[in-house]
Amino acid sequence: xxxxxxxxxxxxxxxxxxxxxxxxxxxxxxxxxxxxxxxxxxxxxxxxxxxxxxxxxxxxxxxxxxxxxxxxxxxxxxxxxxxxxxxxxxxxxxxxxxxxxxxxxxxxxxxxxxxxxxxxxxxxxxxxxxxxxxxxxxxxxxxxxxxxxxxxxxxxxxxxxxxxxxxxxxxxxxxxxxxxxxxxxxxxxxxxxxxxxxxxxxxxxxxxxxxxxxxxxxxxxxxxxxxxxxxxxxxxxxxxxxxxxxxxxxxxxxxxxxxxxxxxxxxxxxxxxxxxxxxxxxxxxxxxxxxxxxxxxxxxxx
Amino acid sequence: xxxxxxxxxxxxxxxxxxxxxxxxxxxxxxxxxxxxxxxxxxxxxxxxxxxxxxxxxxxxxxxxxxxxxxxxxxxxxxxxxxxxxxxxxxxxxxxxxxxxxxxxxxxxxxxxxxxxxxxxxxxxxxxxxxxxxxxxxxxxxxxxxxxxxxxxxxxxxxxxxxxxxxxxxxxxxxxxxxxxxxxxxxxxxxxxxxxxxxxxxxxxxxxxxxxxxxxxxxxxxxxxxxxxxxxxxxxxxxxxxxxxxxxxxxxxxxxxxxxxxxxxxxxxxxxxxxxxxxxxxxxxxxxxxxxxxxxxxxxxxxxxxxxxxxxxxxxxxxxxxxxxxxxxxxxxxxxxxxxxxxxxxxxxxxxxxxxxxxxxxxxxxxxx
Numbered sequence: 167x168x169x170x171x172x173x174x175x176x177x178x179x180x181x182x183x184x185x186x187x188x189x190x191x192x193x194x195x196x197x198x199x200x201x202x203x204x205x206x207x208x209x210x211x212x213x214x215x216x217x218x219x220x221x222x223x224x225x226x227x228x229x230x231x232x233x234x235x236x237x238x239x240x241x242x243x244x245x246x247x248x249x250x251x252x253x254x255x256x257x258x259x260x261x262x263x264x265x266x267x268x269x270x271x272x273x274x275x276x277x278x279x280x281x282x283x284x285x286x287x288x289x290x291x292x293x294x295x296x297x298x299x300x301x302x303x304x305x306x307x308x309x310x311x312x313x314x315x316x317x318x319x320x321x322x323x324x325x326x327x328x329x330x331x332x333x334x335x336x337x338x339x340x341x342x343x344x345x346x347x348x349x350x351x352x353x354x355x356x357x358x359x360x361x362x363x364x365x366x367x368x369x370x371x372x373x374x375x376x377x378x379x380x381x382x383x384x385x386x387x388x389x390x391x392x393x394x395x396x397x398x399x400x401x402x403x404x405x406x407x408x409x410x411x412x413x414x415x416x417x418x419x420x421x422x423x424x425x426x427x428x429x430x431x432x433x434x435x436x437x438x439x440x441x442x443x444x445x446x447x448x449x450x451x452x453x454x455x456x457x458x459x460x461x462x463x464x465x466x467x468x
Numbered sequence: 469x470x471x472x473x474x475x476x477x478x479x480x481x482x483x484x485x486x487x488x489x490x491x492x493x494x495x496x497x498x499x500x501x502x503x504x505x506x507x508x509x510x511x512x513x514x515x516x517x518x519x520x521x522x523x524x525x526x527x528x529x530x531x532x533x534x535x536x537x538x539x540x541x542x543x544x545x546x547x548x549x550x551x552x553x554x555x556x557x558x559x560x561x562x563x564x565x566x567x568x569x570x571x572x573x574x575x576x577x578x579x580x581x582x583x584x585x586x587x588x589x590x591x592x593x594x595x596x597x598x599x600x601x602x603x604x605x606x607x608x609x610x611x612x613x614x615x616x617x618x619x620x621x622x623x624x625x626x627x628x629x630x631x632x633x634x635x636x637x638x639x640x641x642x643x644x645x646x647x648x649x650x651x652x653x654x655x656x657x658x659x660x661x662x663x664x665x666x667x668x669x670x671x672x673x674x675x676x677x678x679x680x681x682x683x684x685x686x687x688x689x690x691x692x693x694x695x696x697x698x699x700x701x702x703x704x705x706x707x708x709x710x711x712x713x714x715x716x717x718x719x720x721x722x723x724x725x726x727x728x729x730x731x732x733x734x735x736x737x738x739x740x741x742x743x744x745x746x747x748x749x750x751x752x753x754x755x756x757x758x759x760x761x762x763x764x765x766x767x768x769x770x771x772x773x774x775x776x777x778x779x780x781x782x783x784x785x786x787x788x789x790x791x792x793x794x795x796x797x798x799x800x801x802x803x804x805x806x807x808x809x810x811x812x813x814x815x816x817x818x819x820x821x822x823x824x825x826x827x828x829x830x831x832x833x834x835x836x
Contacts, residue, residue, distance in 0.1 A: 357551055357553065359549045359550075359551045359553035360553050360555065360556075362515075362518075362520050362540075362547075362549070362553065363547065363549060363553040363554075363555075363614075364555070364566070365520070365539075365540045365541060366518060366519075366520075366540045366541060366545065366546065366547050366567075367541070367566050367567035367570050367614075368541035368567055368570030368571050369541075369566070369570050373570060377555075377566070378555055378557070381557035381558075382556065382557055
């Protein structure tokens with residue numbers, strides 16, 4: 167009897183040892199693959215990052231991809247305020263501030279409108295509201311270039327051609343389908359009984375929105391703000407087509423910069439300029455990324 | 469004085485008519501239970517009283533004011549939901565204050581009211597907590613607290629206990645009864661649980677397929693059910709129904725049905741009920757507790773009829789023993805005290821309390 171127990175224990179030990187070795191191997195494979203993929207993602211960024219500190223001569227001699235032999239910060243202030251783009255020699259600063267002036271109001275307005283739309287389409291349904299929602303969803307799948315000509319015409323009529331305000335309007339409207347979809351799907355999981363209770367408690371449309379829906383919304387607000395901010399900041403097509411010269415956002419300016427007609431390519435300054443252009447969305451992801459993932463997986467009521 | 473009067477109320481969703489002409493009234497201080505199986509329209513009726521559903525036709529009066537098109541907030545009602553519907557981002561105190569804030573009640577008065585209601589429901593320790601930090605029973609109390617701060621003309625409860633476990637449900641049922649006795653507010657209480665309806669209500673409206681089948685006090689609903697549906701719905705185990713025939717040859721009328729051995733059971737009727745039957749054929753309804761073992765106490769006694777039937781299954785529950793008996797090809801459930809419980813296979817001599825038996829007309833299923 168005692169023997170049998172011992173043998174059984176021995177077999178269990180051996181099986182446990184095999185299982186743990188198998189788990190170790192699978193861990194190594196998983197982390198190896200993850201590491202490799204991370205390197206593939208990070209290398210281009212690293213190249214640009216390092217080049218922004220190398221001298222242009224060194225880049226010319228050793229090529230774009232190489233470990234730095236020199237370290238200087240000159241390229242950054244040059245890119246920010248001195249470099250010539252399209253004949254104007256005051257760097258990317260102006261375009262950077264254009265983008266800031268565009269992205270902040272456009273993000274706030276499109277998120278706010280999305281919240282109200284989502285609230286109405288999930289909690290104050292009216293005859294035909296599903297059809298309205300269906301049409302708004304179309305915007306999610308519609309490529310931006312389809313709207314280019316209509317926008318050019320509309321902005322012309324409104325007198326907003328070639329202005330940052332024009333781009334704000336464009337991004338508010340273009341972003342509406344996404345923000346509405348986000349909020350609508352989030353608010354669907356808020357129980358209707360809450361709104362019924364609030365109505366009996368004497369709250370109306372706006373009081374329910376401010377006091378009950380918005381306090382439940384931080385996760386989806388964070389998701390939407392990050393989504394809109396990075397989307398609008400990185401957007402290039404509308405910026406380059408609808409605006410020109412000093413009114414372009416930084417994405418369009420970077421392309422103009424790389425096409426500046428001088429004979430020598432200034433890779434160091436270009437690298438710095440690209441990084442300046444990429445910094446805000448990177449920072450947003452850096453600080454908000456974990457809330458983004460959390461918000462995407464979280465329902466309204468825990 | 470009536471706190472609530474409903475006249476010929478109808479509700480249709482598209483072509484589906486879910487309420488087919490409901491009449492109801494609640495006197496001040498009454499506790500009315502709306503009971504019925506799911507889909508009978510009881511929750512829709514409550515939502516219409518609350519103003520959360522529109523009225524297709526008919527009239528709803530709260531007090532003597534017609535409220536058909538009055539907003540929920542202006543109906544002077546308070547409601548407790550099955551899901552409690554507590555505002556998850558607010559503390560218990562904020563939950564209770566929300567309605568008063570909406571109505572612009574002064575802060576000092578809000579504080580006083582919350583303190584009074586919190587003491588009444590013993591929820592003072594949780595006032596600063598959020599609903600997510602409370603147990604089911606505590607949330608239930610808070611939901612009632614939120615309704616109680618209103619001092620409304622009408623309390624509406626929508627299956628408030630069905631999310632609680634069995635033990636807590638019984639405790640809270642008693643609490644609700646105590647609370648109603650203490651504050652004496654007119655209450656409309658929706659439930660699918662006939663025990664809740666029986667224990668709490670001063671009058672019960674039994675609903676089925678969008679119609680009120682019977683609206684009466686619990687005793688009448690239980691002992692003189694208006695039709696076969698009410699008789700079968702109220703009571704657990706439910707009433708036994710037996711197809712039977714009345715004969716009155718040679719004096720006293722009896723109700724007869726075949727037994728399995730080829731014999732016929734012949735139970736004496738009383739009180740001239742036989743004369744009211746529109747035809748010879750009837751449905752005999754006997755509640756499980758009105759069957760008992762023949763003994764010196766009951767056999768030959770006025771109102772008791774005797775017969776015997778084979779026992780199929782015996783199910784002891786401790787306090788009482790259920791037994792399935794064969795009446796002909798029909799299974800009948802009896803409820804016996806453990807000391808007179810039958811054994812499986814026994815041909816049990818029975819005494820049937822015919823004073824409590826019900827006869828139904830098979831054509832209309834109505835009580836005769």
